[in-house]
Amino acid sequence: MKRVVITGAGTINPLGHDVPATLEAMREGRCGIGPLDIRDVDRLAIQIGGQVRDYDEHVHFNRQQIALYDRFTQFTLLAARQAIDQSGLRPVGELANRAGVVLGTSGGGLTTQDENYRAVYEEGKNRVHPFIVPKLMNNAAASHVSMEWNLRGPSFTVATACASSNHAMGLAFQMVRSGMATAMVTGGSESMLCFGGIKAWEGLRVMSRDACRPFSANRSGMVQGEGAGVFVFEDYDHARARGAEMLAEVIGFAMSSDASDIVMPSKQGAARAIAGAIADAGVPKEAVGYINAHGTGTAANDKTESAAVADVFGRHADRLMLSSTKSMHGHLIGGTGAVELLACIMAVRDGVIAPTIGYEEPDPECALDVVPNVAREAKVDVVLSNAFAFGGLNAVIALRGI
């Protein structure tokens, strides 16, 4: 089996428009969540979110591109440009045929759907722009990345709600590890912060009106974010031969299904995915020093996740660190695992553990070291990134420094 390394990373999210700005915000424990600036916000019960600020699509794309690129596609393309530029990978010839793109998203072009439903239902228009279908489809982002970079190998989109990115990156990892692909562009994107998107989430009554405080006893629910994270996963030998810089090594991945409830998480399902990723990586569980938690800030997730971690690690659970960066960037749903992988890279590469900000009161049901409020310097060997989706679909990735 091949070793798999990350040779490029890119992002745009509520904390920054690139990787350095995002990592700086994570180090400083800065919050990217604030009042939502969207149409009809006054009719929403939830009026906060992690929006990408100071963003003007016209700076990055021309009129014809904007007609085809939903906001989630735009975010993906910008993050992919950063990642592929950093990697130095230039897919041509046989390499192009052996390089693909697997991305996660949950809502896809939800903003495009929302705007056009308005046009035909609310405004009574009888005609919509001809590109609505290619603009809203969930695989639009993956296809445009494939076209922009001549990636001609295995390419598709994964939709597993909040675990979409982790599933996508796990599959990309497996493709490179098995020798099926030489390099894969992977990660995910989400842009659901439109009236209809938030209105739907409001209905579940799991959204916080003030802040995302994962693992804190006074936590009040999740806060949605938007943005993208994209990486280049590459065969180690190929990366080494061309002298590419390596950011981290991907060493394990596991997925599981709770097979129990469409929204309530299961400790057993989560624990099987965590233990599975460690087993897949072939490391002792004591090697894990940091876990980027799913940590949504809901009552159900945080206590279930804490219990799952305690079950898998036993006494070692008290020695590892676990933080939720959702406290800073919000829950990017199908893109969240990708942005959170940046915190894992920072942990193994820079020895900086991103904090769980907004932490106010210990919860005995979440009695782990959640790196409260302030980032910490620590040398860690293996790190995990958890994602547990609605629908009971779990995906956990393991990284190590290189």
Next chain:
Amino acid sequence: MSIEDRVIAIIASQALLEPSDIRPDQTLEDLGIDSLGLVESIFAIEEAFDISVPFNANDPSDSAFDISSVASIIRAVEGLVKEQARG
């Protein structure tokens, strides 16, 4: 602005050209307008004139709407505007 000028403005914007660069005998292919550009142009024409254009992208030659040149498109739009205003 005449129907002719408005149609030319729509086609020019799609082709990323100035209206003065568009000649009536040119085809959409000459102007670098592909199939997506064509459906977008038809959408813009429908919006601009508040008409419905009978065009089937599966078989353009079978459509009542003649897209063989800039001039034919202008004639077709003039016809539709007259017809649908009456209707």
